[in-house]
Amino acid sequence: MTDFAATKALFELPDGVIYLDGNSLGPLPQAAGKTVARMIEDEWGQMLITGWNKAGWMGLPTGLGDRIGRLIGAEPGSVVTGDTLSIKVYQAVASALELCPDRRVVLSDSGNFPSDLYMVDGLLRSLGSDYELRVVAPEDVAAHITEDVAVLMLTEVDYRTGRMHDMKSLTELAHAKGTVTVWDLAHSAGAIPVNLSGCNADFAVGCTYKYLNGGPGAPAFIYVAPRLTDRVRPALSGWLGHEAPFAFDLDYRPGNGIERMRVGTPPIIQMTALSAAMEIWDMVDMADVRAKSIELTELFITRVEATCPDLTLASPRDPAQRGSQVSFRFAEGYAAMQALIARGVIGDFRAPDIMRFGFTPLYIDAQDVENAVKILTDIMTNRLWDTPEYKTRQRVT
Amino acid sequence: MTDFAATKALFELPDGVIYLDGNSLGPLPQAAGKTVARMIEDEWGQMLITGWNKAGWMGLPTGLGDRIGRLIGAEPGSVVTGDTLSIKVYQAVASALELCPDRRVVLSDSGNFPSDLYMVDGLLRSLGSDYELRVVAPEDVAAHITEDVAVLMLTEVDYRTGRMHDMKSLTELAHAKGTVTVWDLAHSAGAIPVNLSGCNADFAVGCTYKYLNGGPGAPAFIYVAPRLTDRVRPALSGWLGHEAPFAFDLDYRPGNGIERMRVGTPPIIQMTALSAAMEIWDMVDMADVRAKSIELTELFITRVEATCPDLTLASPRDPAQRGSQVSFRFAEGYAAMQALIARGVIGDFRAPDIMRFGFTPLYIDAQDVENAVKILTDIMTNRLWDTPEYKTRQRVT
Numbered sequence: 001m002t003d004f005a006a007t008k009a010l011f012e013l014p015d016g017v018i019y020l021d022g023n024s025l026g027p028l029p030q031a032a033g034k035t036v037a038r039m040i041e042d043e044w045g046q047m048l049i050t051g052w053n054k055a056g057w058m059g060l061p062t063g064l065g066d067r068i069g070r071l072i073g074a075e076p077g078s079v080v081t082g083d084t085l086s087i088k089v090y091q092a093v094a095s096a097l098e099l100c101p102d103r104r105v106v107l108s109d110s111g112n113f114p115s116d117l118y119m120v121d122g123l124l125r126s127l128g129s130d131y132e133l134r135v136v137a138p139e140d141v142a143a144h145i146t147e148d149v150a151v152l153m154l155t156e157v158d159y160r161t162g163r164m165h166d167m168k169s170l171t172e173l174a175h176a177k178g179t180v181t182v183w184d185l186a187h188s189a190g191a192i193p194v195n196l197s198g199c200n201a202d203f204a205v206g207c208t209y210k211y212l213n214g215g216p217g218a219p220a221f222i223y224v225a226p227r228l229t230d231r232v233r234p235a236l237s238g239w240l241g242h243e244a245p246f247a248f249d250l251d252y253r254p255g256n257g258i259e260r261m262r263v264g265t266p267p268i269i270q271m272t273a274l275s276a277a278m279e280i281w282d283m284v285d286m287a288d289v290r291a292k293s294i295e296l297t298e299l300f301i302t303r304v305e306a307t308c309p310d311l312t313l314a315s316p317r318d319p320a321q322r323g324s325q326v327s328f329r330f331a332e333g334y335a336a337m338q339a340l341i342a343r344g345v346i347g348d349f350r351a352p353d354i355m356r357f358g359f360t361p362l363y364i365d366a367q368d369v370e371n372a373v374k375i376l377t378d379i380m381t382n383r384l385w386d387t388p389e390y391k392t393r394q395r396v397t
Numbered sequence: 398m399t400d401f402a403a404t405k406a407l408f409e410l411p412d413g414v415i416y417l418d419g420n421s422l423g424p425l426p427q428a429a430g431k432t433v434a435r436m437i438e439d440e441w442g443q444m445l446i447t448g449w450n451k452a453g454w455m456g457l458p459t460g461l462g463d464r465i466g467r468l469i470g471a472e473p474g475s476v477v478t479g480d481t482l483s484i485k486v487y488q489a490v491a492s493a494l495e496l497c498p499d500r501r502v503v504l505s506d507s508g509n510f511p512s513d514l515y516m517v518d519g520l521l522r523s524l525g526s527d528y529e530l531r532v533v534a535p536e537d538v539a540a541h542i543t544e545d546v547a548v549l550m551l552t553e554v555d556y557r558t559g560r561m562h563d564m565k566s567l568t569e570l571a572h573a574k575g576t577v578t579v580w581d582l583a584h585s586a587g588a589i590p591v592n593l594s595g596c597n598a599d600f601a602v603g604c605t606y607k608y609l610n611g612g613p614g615a616p617a618f619i620y621v622a623p624r625l626t627d628r629v630r631p632a633l634s635g636w637l638g639h640e641a642p643f644a645f646d647l648d649y650r651p652g653n654g655i656e657r658m659r660v661g662t663p664p665i666i667q668m669t670a671l672s673a674a675m676e677i678w679d680m681v682d683m684a685d686v687r688a689k690s691i692e693l694t695e696l697f698i699t700r701v702e703a704t705c706p707d708l709t710l711a712s713p714r715d716p717a718q719r720g721s722q723v724s725f726r727f728a729e730g731y732a733a734m735q736a737l738i739a740r741g742v743i744g745d746f747r748a749p750d751i752m753r754f755g756f757t758p759l760y761i762d763a764q765d766v767e768n769a770v771k772i773l774t775d776i777m778t779n780r781l782w783d784t785p786e787y788k789t790r791q792r793v794t
Contacts, residue, residue, distance in 0.1 A: 012438070012442040014442070014443050014445070017445070019445060021445065021446045024446045025441075025445060025446045025448075025449075027441075027442070027445055028437065028438070028441050028442040032437055032441075033434050033437040033438045033442070034434075036433055036434065036437060036666065037430045037431075037433065037434040040425065040429055040430040040433060040612070040670070041409070041425070041430045044422075044424075044425050044429075044612055044613055045409040045411070045424070045425040045430070046411050048411070048414070048416060048418065048422060048424055048743060049418045049421045049422045049743065049745070050738075050743075051422075051613060052422075052613070057613055057614075083480065083481070083484065083661075084480070084635070084660060084661025084662055085661055085662070086633070086635040086636065086660050086661035086662075087480065087484060087633070087635075087660060087661060090633060094523060110647060113636075114636060114639075114645045114646060114647055115635060115636035115661070117647055117649075118634045118635060118636055118639060118649040119633070119634060119635060121634060121648075121649050122630075122631060122632050122633060122634030122649065123632070125630070125632075126491060126523065126524065126632045127523065127524070128525075135647065207662070209662065215437070215441055215665070215666055216441055216448060216449070216454055216662075216664075216665035216666065217454075217662050217663050217664035217665040217666065217667070217668070218664075219664075220661070233519075233522070234519060235519050235520070235522075235523045236483070236484070236487060236516070236519060237515045237516060237518060237519030238481070238483040238484075238512060238515060238516060239483065239510075239511060239512035239515055242511075242515060247748070248511045248747065248748060249511060250507060250511055250514055250532065251518075252514075252515040252518050252519065263481060263483050263484060264480075264481025264482055264483035264484060264512070264617070265481055265482070265483075265604070265606065265613075265614050266614050267613075267614035267615075267616075267664050267667045268612070268613035268614040269433065269612055269613065269614065269666050269667050269670055270614070270664045270666050270667055271614070273437070273666055341447075346445060346446065346447075348446070350645065351644070351645060
């Protein structure tokens, strides 16, 4: 049984703050500062170039990949970290498209991150005008998986509402049509149990600065199903994805297994911060996280609906359909969120009217939820959001 | 006049080490550990998500770009940092190709980084079988700039020998044929004065973990000539290159100026380490660095040739043709380099027979050169490299 009081004690949480925005940027694992400072002084400072081998820097991308892999149901050796989520989306979709050389359509939905759509749009423009990015409403995805679709690219948990796609059934449906799947786990990894292997997923990508608490700009990750890896041509064919990176051959030969999805020199300082965060994840069972997350989100919804009648639930009511976040609609949601932040309850706002709250059992408990609701209720009941200051302040990301 | 004793005092250099490998990984600026620890504790820890605005994280990619820009003759607002050099090469070449839509050839040379060639190979395979990566000998480049060449991609300073291409004349020649240029400055930025603007260069890329001392996996940078930026379509069209990243529009619109070459969420911890390194560069005039670098490399060559007859100079003898490094050929160069490293002189080895030494005036002085030569002479005179241990040890990168 995961000890959430123990995990909470391992985070730095500022006094007077209830942090319900871990789905944007996870808070600081207390060990991260010292771990990074030690790496900088003892490894970079003392080992210099030899740190790549002596300090094990070169093994960080796959080592961290395996630690994340445990949380998302990935086979050992099937996940590697590096770059940004945008780059990993590009890599995954570019490789997936080549597995269906006779098709030209990437199917996605309007609930996906705009950033994922931008990357695919850019890729397809490079590939030629016969390629198409087809974006449908989230509820229409299943009906649009037709035999001209090369790649189905979906984000499992909607970043605005927390609505979840059914990875298993959509993957099955895709495979029945000969379509390759790319799953974005940005709001899944560390939020809900994911079973990539059990769902027979093809590609998956995600970031580590949200629920995984890797720090601002922490590296992304990519998963390729082991049954596919050897057939995958890396479009971003970097030297660290080469079969022999230090041979300095002029010709590219893809590396073994997931290593081929490495691109350039890995960001060792960021990866060291992420390592500190993964120490906490190594203590955790995702089933416990899910159970606790549902308990917290249910409590929040029940309490808010009882005391804040102006807020309308935007997330699915059924916890099985919902990630680890709760969103409410309110026309003046931007101002209300500013008022909340001013009182120490940090959530975020997504246009046009979504107030979004992330629930992260590693460091948020039921008492935090009760306290947050009390402040929200006060703000809503007494219209504390209704001041020019909150209405015009520049939006915090 | 740059005070190199003052800059040297700002680096952490391990006792007993003469570090002639700053062209692989620059040493630790003493302030970096504390600066990064402070950012982690005070910004990530206390500001959480609001750090993106409050702590100025969002401005780091362009802010650092401008500080690097001063060293490479780039106009303010024409350089942005992020990702890895491999990604930036891909971005630059992909965009450059679209400026010459009727041509299908990328010309490069066999003195380029294999990693750059790999990335372009991957890009061209994605674009189609009518594209060609044409690789010629470095001395044959000028003759091969023909009217079918879309992009000339060269690394200014050869990573093995230090031989320099003439950026100004090759760029002129390229432009006369309607060819767009992409310059890799990995061994130029912080090593030699570069004048991108004066050379009328189109695109340039580089890394910051070599001469610029940004730390292992520090972000790369990309330059686009201001006269071209508005015409450039970013193939890696990420959300941070969007005109309005926080509007979450479903359609991509490229950002203003160099901002469009941003891709995903920037690695703030790495960028903070790089900021600490740039504090030292802000004290430095590149003309002084060049003068001192020539003094050090000339001293090294003269002394080594006088005392180590088995070593053959692989770098150009004329300092005007040479970057800030000196390479010697020796059939047992690998073993000799291991013997050097064991005695505290850290250079590196590049197959098949190149012993490479980087000279970095910010923290290497004439006394270091004399001391390094003394140890090298001892090793060569007494064949101290000739032991099974040095001959078989796995190569350090």
